[in-house]
Amino acid sequence: xxxxxxxxxxxxFGDVEILKGVDLEIEHHQFTxxxxxxxxxxxxxxxxxxxxxxxxxxxxxxxxRDVTDLEPRERDIAMVFQNYALYPTxxxxxxxxxxxxxxxxxxSDIRTAVHNAAELxxxxxxxxxxxxxxxxxxxxxxxxxxxxxxxxKLFLFDEPLSNLDAKLRVETRSEILSLHQRLGATxxxxxxxxxxxxxxADKIVIMNQGQIEQQGTPExxxxxxxxRMVAGFIGSPVMNFFNGxxxxxxxxxxxxxxxxxxxxxxxxxxxxxxVRPDDLIPAEKGETTITGKVxxxxxxxxxxxxxLKTQHGLxxxxxxxxxxxxxxxxxxxxxxxxxxxxxxxxxxxxxKRI
Amino acid sequence: xxxxxxxxxxxALVLSAVMLxxxxxxxxxxxxxxxxxxxxxxxxxxxxxxxFIATDPGFLNAMGNTITFVIGAVTLELILGLGLAILLQxxxxxxxxxxxTLLAPMFITPIAVGLMxxxxxxxxxxxxxxxxxxxxxxxxxxxxxxxxxSIILIDVWQWTPFMVLMFLxxxxxxxxxxFEAARIDGASAWLTFRCxxxxxxxxxxxxxxxxxxxxxxxxxxxxxxxxxxxxxxATETIMYYIYQAGFRFFRMGEAxxxxxxxxxxxxxxxxxxxxxxxxxxxxxxxx
Ligand SMILES: Nc1ncnc2c1ncn2[C@@H]1O[C@H](COP(=O)(O)OP(=O)(O)OP(=O)(O)O)[C@@H](O)[C@H]1O
Ligand SMILES: [Mg+2]
Numbered sequence: 177x178x179x180x181x182x183x184x185x186x187x188x189f190g191d192v193e194i195l196k197g198v199d200l201e202i203e204h205h206q207f208t209x210x211x212x213x214x215x216x217x218x219x220x221x222x223x224x225x226x227x228x229x230x231x232x233x234x235x236x237x238x239x240x241r242d243v244t245d246l247e248p249r250e251r252d253i254a255m256v257f258q259n260y261a262l263y264p265t266x267x268x269x270x271x272x273x274x275x276x277x278x279x280x281x282x283x284s285d286i287r288t289a290v291h292n293a294a295e296l297x298x299x300x301x302x303x304x305x306x307x308x309x310x311x312x313x314x315x316x317x318x319x320x321x322x323x324x325x326x327x328x329k330l331f332l333f334d335e336p337l338s339n340l341d342a343k344l345r346v347e348t349r350s351e352i353l354s355l356h357q358r359l360g361a362t363x364x365x366x367x368x369x370x371x372x373x374x375x376x377a378d379k380i381v382i383m384n385q386g387q388i389e390q391q392g393t394p395e396x397x398x399x400x401x402x403x404r405m406v407a408g409f410i411g412s413p414v415m416n417f418f419n420g421x422x423x424x425x426x427x428x429x430x431x432x433x434x435x436x437x438x439x440x441x442x443x444x445x446x447x448x449x450x451v452r453p454d455d456l457i458p459a460e461k462g463e464t465t466i467t468g469k470v471x472x473x474x475x476x477x478x479x480x481x482x483x484l485k486t487q488h489g490l491x492x493x494x495x496x497x498x499x500x501x502x503x504x505x506x507x508x509x510x511x512x513x514x515x516x517x518x519x520x521x522x523x524x525x526x527x528k529r530i
Numbered sequence: 531x532x533x534x535x536x537x538x539x540x541x542a543l544v545l546s547a548v549m550l551x552x553x554x555x556x557x558x559x560x561x562x563x564x565x566x567x568x569x570x571x572x573x574x575x576x577x578x579x580x581x582f583i584a585t586d587p588g589f590l591n592a593m594g595n596t597i598t599f600v601i602g603a604v605t606l607e608l609i610l611g612l613g614l615a616i617l618l619q620x621x622x623x624x625x626x627x628x629x630x631t632l633l634a635p636m637f638i639t640p641i642a643v644g645l646m647x648x649x650x651x652x653x654x655x656x657x658x659x660x661x662x663x664x665x666x667x668x669x670x671x672x673x674x675x676x677x678x679x680s681i682i683l684i685d686v687w688q689w690t691p692f693m694v695l696m697f698l699x700x701x702x703x704x705x706x707x708x709f710e711a712a713r714i715d716g717a718s719a720w721l722t723f724r725c726x727x728x729x730x731x732x733x734x735x736x737x738x739x740x741x742x743x744x745x746x747x748x749x750x751x752x753x754x755x756x757x758x759x760x761x762x763x764a765t766e767t768i769m770y771y772i773y774q775a776g777f778r779f780f781r782m783g784e785a786x787x788x789x790x791x792x793x794x795x796x797x798x799x800x801x802x803x804x805x806x807x808x809x810x811x812x813x814x815x816x817x
Contacts, residue, residue: 248713262711
């Protein structure tokens with residue numbers, strides 16, 4: 177069995193079923209990211225693992241032990257909350273000591289543990305202050321410090337970076353990762369930021385409406401999204417989608433052109449084809465092309481996003497290199513072709529990958 | 531005169547008429563030998579009244595009784611109120627019903643409460659004494675040993691609900707997340723209460739104590755309705771002492787001086803308590 181195992185977990189609040197059967201296996205030392213749109217049940221899942229809420233059905237195992245009906249303290253977990261949830265009346269040192277004090281650890285050991293953790297996070301000068309006297313980033317570190325002093329089996333993070341500014345967020349991201357590696361920890365990390373998920377995760381779990389839509393490595397979910405929802409959720413700028421219909425000879429007809437080589441497709445089947453803006457490359461003559469009027473271009477640095485519109489009025493985006501951008505931004509029209517094997521096809525009805 | 535000054539003028543006038551003038555006048559009285567029976571012979575005596583009061587065994591006894599009463603009543607109300615509030619917060623059903631029921635004692639005017647308990651606890655006629663007698667307990671509620679304690683209990687009956695409601699509101703306004711953090715940290719219920727709940731509730735507790743203590747210092751009705759300060763002077767409180775001096779013996783100078791002594795004591799107490807809250811809330815402004 178994996179280190180952490182969720183088996184057909186369901187959760188109801190009143191009559192509303194928020195989680196509809198979640199199965200999840202997490203290996204020891206893995207950094208798992210739960211990703212999904214707002215309200216999909218990420219925090220709820222995390223709170224069930226923590227034991228803050230009882231499950232409505234299913235079982236949770238941590239390190240081979242059935243913890244489904246155990247109190248949080250019997251599960252040996254630590255959690256970093258989105259709003260940090262520091263104890264407002266205690267100093268930073270007391271905040272970090274509290275969990276150890278609850279375990280009746282001797283005071284001198286607590287001191288050593290807390291000071292080591294504070295050193296690791298660079299918050300030693302803050303130990304005597306209260307949370308109200310700290311900046312958001314500092315409070316965030318204290319919250320992490322409080323989690324790591326206890327050396328739990330499992331770390332749970334619920335959107336810990338969402339209150340930080342962009343620069344600090346990127347910095348803290350890598351700090352959390354290096355902490356995770358240094359401590360050899362097992363971590364479940366919730367976010368709705370797909371970029372955060374892609375950069376941090378060993379394993380990404382994408383949730384949608386109380387169910388797991390796809391789980392796998394960042395490469396898996398990026399290059400082989402199992403559904404239209406995942407394809408649209410992962411990647412920035414978002415994937416371009418065009419409606420199309422299957423033909424008898426395994427081709428797909430769309431308003432932007434015909435794509436061939438899909439033997440699984442039935443004639444008349446309604447599909448959506450998706451292509452990432454990065455997978456659109458300037459077309460040579462004679463290829464299947466997607467042509468559009470250049471509306472707008474954004475230079476990001478070495479790369480640029482071109483916003484276009486086809487003659488049928490379908491908007492799409494392409495990401496191009498800086499040199500091409502220079503030619504295109506003044507051009508009236510631009511033609512692209514899809515990089516080999518980078519076309520994603522989804523059934524319109526089920527949303528599933530074909 | 532600026533407009534803003536003119537705008538506060540009416541209120542300032544009303545306030546000085548109904549507050550400032552009486553206070554100033556009673557301070558003036560306290561510096562005179564002012565007897566209602568000899569209004570033609572009002573003499574300046576400086577701080578003689580204060581000197582007399584400060585050494586009067588009757589006053590010192592009354593002050594002692596009052597302080598015992600305040601400490602006893604407020605402590606009991608605090609402990610009971612906090613305990614009940616915490617129990618009530620966990621109650622899912624009937625909470626609103628109990629809340630409104632709890633208000634009832636506070637609606638009754640204290641003099642009526644006094645009379646009510648005078649009869650309930652009366653050793654010959656009282657319902658409570660009767661049933662206690664049935665199970666073999668005979669208590670002389672208003673005897674020399676218990677009289678002050680009984681008056682404390684009456685105050686507790688009437689004012690514990692106030693504490694409960696204050697603390698319930700306070701508990702409900704506390705952020706939820708520190709309690710979840712405490713559960714994750716594995717703190718026992720008692721540790722959570724002592725280290726998380728109590729410190730966060732401290733400002734509310736201080737305010738509740740101030741309000742109740744200020745009120746308890748002025749206890750008069752129960753004494754007036756039940757014991758008249760007796761037996762002996764066992765339940766004579768400051769307010770009752772002032773009432774006696776002023777309206778039984780017509781010695782207004784002494785009564786006024788005693789009133790100002792009471793104000794001084796209360797002032798010291800309030801300042802001490804407010805200082806205590808300030809220092810405990812410093813540094814948690816944006817949490
Ligand atoms: N205590 C509760 N009672 C009733 N409904 C709840 C409760 N907690 C959460 N929900 C509902 O459960 C759903 C999932 O909530 P959850 O907090 O897990 O979402 P989330 O994925 O963490 O979203 P976000 O990214 O916005 O934090 C929401 O529709 C929410 O309204
Ligand atoms: Mg959430």
